[in-house]
Amino acid sequence: MSTTVLFDPLLPVWVIAALAALATCAVIYAFWRGLSGWALRAVAAVIVLAAVCGPVLHRENRAPLSDIVLMLVDQSASQDLSDRAARTEAAAAAVEARIEARTNTELRRIDVPDGQDNSGTEMMAALEDALSREPRGRIAGIVALSDGRIHDMDQMPDLPAPFHLLHSGLETDWDRRLVVRNAPAFAILGEPVLLTLRVEDSGNAPAVPDGKVRVDVSIDGEQPQSFSIPTGRDVELPVTLPHGGRNVLQFSVQAVEGELTDRNNSALVQINGVRDRLRVLLVSGEPHPGGRTWRNLLKSDASVDLVHFTILRPPEKQDGVPVSELSLIAFPTRELFLEKIEDFDLIIFDRYKRRGILPAIYLENVAAYVRKGGAVLVSAGPDFASADSIYRSPLSQIMPARPTARVLDEAFLPNVSDVGERHPVTVDLPQAGNWGRWMRQIEVEVERGDVVMTGVDDRPLLVLDRVEEGRVALLASDQAWLWARGFEGGGPQLELLRRLAHWMMGEPELEEEALWAEATGQNIRIIRRSLEESVGSVTVTSPSGEVFVRDFDEIQPGHFEARHTGDEIGLYRLTNGDKSAVIGLGPAAPREFERTIATDEILTAAIEQRRGGSFAIEDGLPTVRSVRVGRPAAGRGWMGITPREAFEVTDVARVALLPAWLVLLLVSATLIGGWLREGRR
Template sequence: MTGTVLFDPLLPWPILAVVTALAMAGVVLALIRGLNGWALRGMAALVVLAALAGPSLQQEDRAPLTDIVILAEDQSASQRLNDRSDQTTSAADTIAAALTARENTELRRITVPDGEEDAGTRLMNTLSDALAEEPRARIAGLIALSDGRVHDADLPLDLPAPLHLLLSGRETDWDRRLLVKNAPAFAIIGEPVTLTLRIEDMGAVPAGTGLAPLDISVDGAPPQRFNVEVGEDIELPLSLPHGGRNVIQFTVPEADGELTDRNNTALIQMNGVRDRLRVLLVSGEPHAGGRTWRNLLKSDSSVDLVHFTILRPPEKQDGVPVGELSLIAFPTRELFLEKIDDFDLIIFDRYKRRGILPALYLDNVARYIRDGGAVLVAAGPDFASADSLYRSPLGSVMPAQPSARVLEEAYRPTVSELGQKHPVTTGLPEAGDWGRWLRQIEVDAQAGNVVMEGVDGRPLLILDRVEEGRVALLASDHAWLWNRGYEGGGPQLELLRRLAHWMMKEPELEEEALTATATGQSMRIERRTLSDTVPPVVITDPSGNVVELEMTEAGPGRFEALHEGPEIGLYRLQNGDAETVIGLGPAAPKEFEATIATGDVLAQRVESTRGGVLRLEEGTPRIRTVREGRPAAGRGWIGITPRGAYETQDVRQMGLLPPWLVLLLASGFIIGAWLREGRR
């Protein structure tokens, strides 16, 4: 029980101060005038002023509350290295037993798990949640058992008691890690991009570790090994072999005695893009759709277009001297012999043999296709004539043979059943609700895939692969009608864009492809195919474990599957003849970026609360009681600060000057002063 004197004045304090000043002035005046009763008058004034101040005695019945100590045990991934987990558990049990045995002390034991989405060790966030559930006035201490690798140390948190860090790990620990300092998301195919790598040794590094082996693998291929300097930046020029995603894996083999090899690997996923696409467009003669291809290709800033239109064939004899012609001579030899391999795509728009391109040149174009080039033929009536490109050396690579018939009738282009699965024609806008075309060249498809049909289901667009290259045949020269909005038009630009990019082997338009996209530890596997069914996808994880997963149809020509990867690293996927690789998660999670135990990360937070950092390998510290504001740690011991918190169970108030007593005292002093002065 405690007692406290409280004041509840009957008058405001400023007025009471004025009354006090007046009373004191009267007492002083009586003293100056020599009145014998001045002291009694002063006592009477004091009694009246005390009564006006309203003094009362407050008594409380208090029940003392226990002090609370929070014990945070780090159970993140880095704590599972070496014997850290055993160290931490043993020390936590010992400290918990010591705190439980103390009088007037309660223990709150909490754990710090792995952070979500590779967030690392969130110790301060965990302490913040624990403090939010407890009265701050009862917190006597916070003890964290961890390796000190905390990733939210800068979280603003007001700690009400000393914070102590008890470090797990050994002073003899050492580790090696691989860092990739710059890794662009995109790179130009065939052009070197420079990556900066660094191999670092941390902790008590043994002697003789100046060189380390480095293995480099692209898309899961057998790695190449190099010996590099430790502790120095390595400038590595790298050229991407193909478009789309390229997965590059860098690995440093595990050395004897290092803590872990989880930070010895770096997975880089870079998209290969073309710098400039070089396209050669050869228009056989001017026609209404002659600018269609030119406008399409010129609208793409990444395309370098070389366009020639044959306005004056060799057989034309009009008597005009050659020196007076303003036309540019067609550089046939330079384009079709010397520099043909510099082009990514060659388009023949209504071209027919006129003697401009000798058979030798066209035979070189056929060779260009077989070696990996791409040729698109937009056929007009010329393709059905005796001067057709089919009746040249290019005929050996053409996917269809003309019948010599030109169908001059209106029809609506449609996507074939196979075309609904092909990336070039699947999902075209407003499919089937297109304007009609007015001409089609009758051809007999002999190879490739018919993805669009015309008059009476005849082949209209045929796509074919010839050895390493690709050929496309569009059996009509009326695609431009869509561009003019004839009968509502159609997706001309989208179709021709897809067609050109398929021929230039853009990965997203491959009809037979296996791809995967990662979100955290999950991967979405997609198989594009022209087949009706696909076998199960075979997944090989970084540890070599194999899983077979059935794929479900997600749309025409598309099959999908979802897989949750059990670990981070490089996964190999195989579905029939299609293969790919994908990396899940960072190669070195945040928990393993730096693994050597240290108190430097939390040093400032610990010092601000006058706590301490001690190593568990030197023994579990003793627990002492220290006063608030004093150093709370020393050699072999840590301190907690008793808070003296209590709970008030009952409160009683009693006036110190009841009215009758005030009246009795004041009147007694006044009468006494009057009698003393009157007797004089």
């Protein structure tokens, strides 16, 4: 029970003050006049003023409330290392028993799991949520059982009670960690990119022989290369990407017996390989409106270095002008077609025919260039069907189709063939069905390759082929420029030629037979592109070696997809027929395993805010004491909680100290007494 005196004035305070002033003046005047009853009159005035102030006796019946201790139990992935989980649970049970053994004290246990999306241990968020659900006036203490690796200290709330840490680490713990820094998202093919590696030993680590460890580096899961690097130092390692598109690099250091975990002994880095400059040689024969189209297309791309070889004065031209007066410069054909040909990524022959300018040995060298991985595109005009056709040269060895010597001078609408509906060069071309017509086509007979577009009476119009390591394309018309001019609505001329050029240069996104994957969280989307109508299933091999088989579903012609959910984090290998790929799922070293040695440094701010303490579980659990607010809440072998003495009011009673009848009686008595005293005198 609690009893207090409250005042509930019957009049405004300023009115009571005015009455008190008047009463005081009256009493002083009576005293000055020498009236013997002035004291009794003063008592009467005081009684009246006290009654106007409304004094009330306030009584509360209170029921005491128990104190609450919050216990945060870290159950993140780093707590599963060694025997931390068992040690932590045993300590939690012991703390719970000691708290519950205290009178008027309750324990609230809050389990703290891993955060979402590799965000680590979010203990402060869990603490703030617990504080929002409990009355802060009842919180007597907060105890955290953790390795101290908290990742959201920026969200630490204002603590209402002492904070204590019981960390689960051991004095003998140690761990080795591999870190890859400054890994770029893109790198230029053929040029080494410098990656910074660091191997860190933390905790009570043993000495390393020679101070160096072996690091293995593999690209796309291939045979790794080994390097010996010192520990505790940044080392720059040059890496050259083998192919365009995504390259998955895996760095790993051998696990050593005794370290806490090998989850942070590897690192996955994904780098996209891009070409620095695409070098293109454009060989133009007879001038025609389409020649400028090729030049505009290639010059519009800032990443293309174009060398344009145009025949303006063939040897057979005789116009009587002395050679000494000509301003034309002889083109370095020998240097281009014999010495520098390997420097080009693509050679385009646009309406070129044999005129004796390029000897057969040059064209033979072009054919050899294709077999070694080069690319040749032939844009055929009437010259391709003539006796001087480029086909009737050493280039016939690599041509996918031969001319019949017939030129079809009639309007036709280019169409995508059945194979073209599945080929990345022609699939889903813009404005399909609204293209303009072309006016000429060269009749050819296909000997090999894929016909992706057709023209007059379904005759081959665009033929693509692979020759050993190289690629060849034949466009059996010189009328593509009509689309660029908007004839009859035009067509996707720039998009078609862009795709065609990029396919010939081996860009990964335009491969007709390809297998790759995309990861979203723990889900893998496996994509297979093929010209076949069926591709079977894909074999997925997890980092631990477990094998799964997933069937493909055809999403659209030539495009197949499969789904797989991986439980592990690391490098997954995908195999479908002769195609293979790799995908890194999640970080190789999750945030929970970046640093694994237990520490109390991260929680120092929370501990010092309310003068709490930090204790190692391996040294024994501290006893629990009661301390006053503001006093040190931790000492050697003990931790303190602050009893809050909280209560709830069950009943309230109010009694007036000066009831009306008592006021009337007292005032009457004092006034009559004063009158009688003054009358007797």
